[in-house]
Amino acid sequence: MSSPKPLWRNVFDLVEKGVAPKLESMVGMSEFADLISVLTKLRYEANKRFEETTQNLLHVWNLPAVTDLKKLSEQVSSLERRIRELSKSIEDMKENQAE
Numbered sequence: 569m570s571s572p573k574p575l576w577r578n579v580f581d582l583v584e585k586g587v588a589p590k591l592e593s594m595v596g597m598s599e600f601a602d603l604i605s606v607l608t609k610l611r612y613e614a615n616k617r618f619e620e621t622t623q624n625l626l627h628v629w630n631l632p633a634v635t636d637l638k639k640l641s642e643q644v645s646s647l648e649r650r651i652r653e654l655s656k657s658i659e660d661m662k663e664n665q666a667e
Contacts, residue, residue: 619634
């Protein structure tokens with residue numbers, strides 16, 4: 569035996585039943601795809617400008633921005649890789665001398 573649906577679910581189902589067909593017909597239109605494309609581009613540009621403005625403000629206050637931290641992280645990773653390579657070379661040299 570299933571329990572009765574909560575009130576919010578009944579309200580949701582009622583609203584969804586009336587709205588869903590209209591929304592489904594809108595989503596299928598080419599204009600909807602064009603609108604989504606334009607909105608996506610606008611969002612990208614807004615995020616890009618926000619990041620640039622934030623980066624400039626942080627640099628004015630002599631604070632690192634996300635891009636600075638990414639570069640630093642890449643440099644640390646590169647150094648760690650190089651240290652591993654050098655350590656391996658040293659170990660190989662030690663093994664060759666021991667033979």
